[in-house]
Amino acid sequence: MPKRLAVVVFGSLIAAANVAGAGTVIGKLELxxxxxxxxxxxxxxxxxxxxxxxxxxxxxxTAEMIVVLEGAKPSAPGQVTWELVGDSFARRVVGxxxxxxxxxxxxxxxxxxxxxxAEDPKLxxxxxxxxxxxxxxxxxxxxQVFTVGDKDAPHLKGVLVVVDSPYVANVDxxxxxxxxxxxxxxxxxxxxxxxxxxxxxxxxxVGKGKTEVNPxxxxxxxxxxxx
Amino acid sequence: MFLSKIWLFxxxxxxxxxxxxxxxxxxxxxxxxxxxxxxxxxVACTVVDVLLGVDARNRVELAGAFARRDEIVSALEQASxxxxxxxxxxxxxxxxxxxxxxxxxxxxxxxxxxxxxxxGRVVARVGIDSKxxxxxxxxRPLVDDALAGYLRDDVWAHNGTMYFVSAAPVIKRDxxxxxxxxxxxxxxxxxxxxxxxxxxxxxxxxxxxxxDAVVGSRTLTVDQAPMLGVISKATGEDLRADCSASxxxxxxxxxxxxxxxxxxxxxxxxxKQGYYAVFIKRPEAIGFAGMLGKITKGDISAPSLWIxxxxxxxxxxxxxxxxxxxxxxxxxxxxxxxxxxxxxxxTEKLAEDAHAGKYGSIARSVNIHIDKVGRDAKNAxxxxxxxxxxxxxxxxxxxxxxxxxLPAVRPGGAAPAAAPPPSDFRFNDGGGARSAPPxxxxxxxxxxxxxxxxxTPPPRPTGSxxxxxxxxxxxxxxxDALVDDILGxxxxxxxxxxxxxxxxxxxxxxxxxxxxxxxGEPTSGLTFAKFAEKLVRNREDLIAKTGCKEVKFTVxxxxxxxxxxxxxxxxxx
Numbered sequence: 071m072p073k074r075l076a077v078v079v080f081g082s083l084i085a086a087a088n089v090a091g092a093g094t095v096i097g098k099l100e101l102x103x104x105x106x107x108x109x110x111x112x113x114x115x116x117x118x119x120x121x122x123x124x125x126x127x128x129x130x131x132t133a134e135m136i137v138v139l140e141g142a143k144p145s146a147p148g149q150v151t152w153e154l155v156g157d158s159f160a161r162r163v164v165g166x167x168x169x170x171x172x173x174x175x176x177x178x179x180x181x182x183x184x185x186x187x188a189e190d191p192k193l194x195x196x197x198x199x200x201x202x203x204x205x206x207x208x209x210x211x212x213x214q215v216f217t218v219g220d221k222d223a224p225h226l227k228g229v230l231v232v233v234d235s236p237y238v239a240n241v242d243x244x245x246x247x248x249x250x251x252x253x254x255x256x257x258x259x260x261x262x263x264x265x266x267x268x269x270x271x272x273x274x275x276v277g278k279g280k281t282e283v284n285p286x287x288x289x290x291x292x293x294x295x296x297x
Numbered sequence: 298m299f300l301s302k303i304w305l306f307x308x309x310x311x312x313x314x315x316x317x318x319x320x321x322x323x324x325x326x327x328x329x330x331x332x333x334x335x336x337x338x339x340v341a342c343t344v345v346d347v348l349l350g351v352d353a354r355n356r357v358e359l360a361g362a363f364a365r366r367d368e369i370v371s372a373l374e375q376a377s378x379x380x381x382x383x384x385x386x387x388x389x390x391x392x393x394x395x396x397x398x399x400x401x402x403x404x405x406x407x408x409x410x411x412x413x414x415x416x417g418r419v420v421a422r423v424g425i426d427s428k429x430x431x432x433x434x435x436x437r438p439l440v441d442d443a444l445a446g447y448l449r450d451d452v453w454a455h456n457g458t459m460y461f462v463s464a465a466p467v468i469k470r471d472x473x474x475x476x477x478x479x480x481x482x483x484x485x486x487x488x489x490x491x492x493x494x495x496x497x498x499x500x501x502x503x504x505x506x507x508x509d510a511v512v513g514s515r516t517l518t519v520d521q522a523p524m525l526g527v528i529s530k531a532t533g534e535d536l537r538a539d540c541s542a543s544x545x546x547x548x549x550x551x552x553x554x555x556x557x558x559x560x561x562x563x564x565x566x567x568x569k570q571g572y573y574a575v576f577i578k579r580p581e582a583i584g585f586a587g588m589l590g591k592i593t594k595g596d597i598s599a600p601s602l603w604i605x606x607x608x609x610x611x612x613x614x615x616x617x618x619x620x621x622x623x624x625x626x627x628x629x630x631x632x633x634x635x636x637x638x639x640x641x642x643x644t645e646k647l648a649e650d651a652h653a654g655k656y657g658s659i660a661r662s663v664n665i666h667i668d669k670v671g672r673d674a675k676n677a678x679x680x681x682x683x684x685x686x687x688x689x690x691x692x693x694x695x696x697x698x699x700x701x702x703l704p705a706v707r708p709g710g711a712a713p714a715a716a717p718p719p720s721d722f723r724f725n726d727g728g729g730a731r732s733a734p735p736x737x738x739x740x741x742x743x744x745x746x747x748x749x750x751x752x753t754p755p756p757r758p759t760g761s762x763x764x765x766x767x768x769x770x771x772x773x774x775x776x777d778a779l780v781d782d783i784l785g786x787x788x789x790x791x792x793x794x795x796x797x798x799x800x801x802x803x804x805x806x807x808x809x810x811x812x813x814x815x816x817g818e819p820t821s822g823l824t825f826a827k828f829a830e831k832l833v834r835n836r837e838d839l840i841a842k843t844g845c846k847e848v849k850f851t852v853x854x855x856x857x858x859x860x861x862x863x864x865x866x867x868x869x870x
Contacts, residue, residue: 110438114450126446158436
């Protein structure tokens with residue numbers, strides 16, 4: 071599985087982004103203190119018990135976070151690959167430029183999955199995605215958020231966000247992100263977390279070379295879990 | 298008879314009540330038993346839930362101990378630092394896992410173990426799918442929690458098998474005490490586990506995944522639709538309350554009837570409608586026959602039971618006998634004795650007042666009939682007087698005239714074609730066709746020459762209310778008899794100066810006086826002259842009316858009184 075600390079840049083998938091005079095946007099989100107890990111959606115016969123040796127790890131919020139530079143239309147959206155690595159997606163939240171083809175690839179060796187988008191059951195072609203197999207589709211409208219899951223594996227959830235921009239990036243565990251091949255111009259940086267856009271909008275002017283931006287993220291909503 | 302009837306009514310009522318109780322009483326008992334069984338079922342379900350919790354705690358502790366093993370920590374620490382997991386790494390870690398698994402014995406030994414690195418990748422599997430590795434299981438709540446530092450349990454389903462799983466984080470104890478992975482242990486839910494859970498509860502247990510029966514303490518083929526319906530409608534978040542909140546369901550396994558209660562299973566299988574059901578055999582409706590069938594020797598061996606039953610029986614029987622004796626046997630004996638006295642002539646009527654109830658009514662009926670017979674006799678006398686002329690009335694008492702033979706042609710008319718039957722008189726004679734009982738031996742009539750002394754009155758048939766006229770004389774050539782009773786009492790006969798001093802009449806007179814004395818009758822007004830005069834007049838009347846040549850007189854006792862009868866004799870033998 072690719073290291074989440076690495077910045078995932080979708081610009082490499084977009085041929086149109088390889089333009090002359092393009093710059094790079096780097097930055098680090100100023101994150102609030104990570105919330106404690108809420109009780110998971112399921113429990114066993116007993117409540118979970120924290121181990122006595124080390125404090126429990128906090129919730130890794132950045133794994134479910136993406137940043138988007140809005141202000142440019144995706145001219146050649148290309149293809150976005152979304153890997154299914156077992157009982158979870160490699161990226162729990164993925165941003166897809168409008169018009170890009172989404173390819174869900176099952177990289178496991180022994181588990182077939184039948185994925186369905188809750189908001190649009192016809193979005194993903196019907197049928198299971200066998201091990202090492204894949205299915206592709208193309209979202210039709212920007213701004214849509216799809217929750218993709220397998221009814222046989224309720225814990226398997228991924229969120230697909232369709233954005234009207236070619237510049238989308240994931241965030242590493244430290245909140246850092248990097249977007250390459252950004253055309254010069256003015257953009258608005260937005261942050262998507264879990265299943266909704268955060269109230270974070272930062273103006274970014276991109277020139278040649280690197281442009282750094284460090285937007286501040288307010289307190290994150292934590293979905294109430296079950297105790 | 299009142300007490301006897303009341304007693305019979307009470308006995309019948311008691312029997313009806315006993316029968317009703319016997320038939321009805323098992324029903325509430327059956328309901329109470331069914332209710333107790335249902336309560337026991339709910340308790341058993343709750344106990345199963347508690348035992349599952351205890352089992353989960355043991356499994357979590359086992360996972361914690363497994364994760365604390367140094368070789369496990371070391372193996373996962375090394376794997377976590379790798380970009381990818383190769384087969385060699387997988388085998389090395391799997392060997393470590395297998396060696397640790399071997400140290401776990403008995404029921405605690407897991408069915409499988411998953412060794413997961415810090416990134417959520419499965420480095421190795423032991424027990425099941427042991428060749429698979431590298432896939433990411435992070436994302437499953439149990440694994441996510443374990444990687445975050447929590448110990449917990451869950452219920453998984455895989456390829457139709459249900460697993461109780463537990464997980465623990467793997468932590469390196471050296472500073473800075475980093476998390477290096479997690480381990481997951483799985484115990485298959487088996488029939489043996491089900492039996493252990495309900496071993497002491499005398500119920501059955503089954504685990505289900507939606508429409509599929511997974512495993513149970515016993516193979517029960519039941520309709521799962523009602524149970525699944527309850528599970529589908531269950532919405533409460535507290536699964537522990539399911540046992541008491543779920544309705545009790547009647548289910549059948551072939552010909553066996555069960556009551557079931559269902560409860561949701563927690564964890565991942567909850568999304569697949571995983572649940573367990575506790576079954577208890579429904580008690581059969583007891584009923585009267587069923588209750589009899591359940592009786593054991595111990596139930597009927599209690600001495601007090603038989604003493605009570607025997608005493609009750611003897612008491613009821615004794616009371617019944619006493620009432621029958623008081624109200625039936627004793628009055629009947631009294632009536633019988635009274636009737637015997639009547640038959641013996643010791644009394645003229647039955648003592649009505651001495652008999653109560655129906656017996657008094659019988660006595661009154663008999664007395665009424667006696668009175669009627671008396672009236673009929675008087676009427677008969679009148680008729681005979683019209684035929685023979687007035688009978689001598691006086692102090693002679695009763696005089697019977699018996700004609701042993703009638704002339705073939707009676708003066709003034711033809712003789713009857715056939716001899717009339719002997720006149721009988723019976724009490725309670727139901728029909729004329731009934732034949733008369735055998736006649737008692739008849740004493741021979743007193744003959745004029747030579748006189749045979751006082752004729753012995755014919756013996757009365759004891760115990761029978763039959764008055765029979767004296768039989769005809771054996772010397773009668775006609776064989777027909779006519780019996781007439783003439784009651785004497787008047788003094789209207791001829792004067793004594795006209796009566797000859799006949800020695801035969803004298804002999805008859807003396808017999809008659811003697812008999813009257815024997816019967817305790819007064820003889821003061823009875824003189825030979827009057828007596829002989831009456832005999833003469835009756836002899837003459839009989840000779841004139843029957844054509845006979847001689848008349849014989851016989852003294853006998855009738856109804857305790859001296860009586861005299863005249864017998865016409867056609868030819869003197």
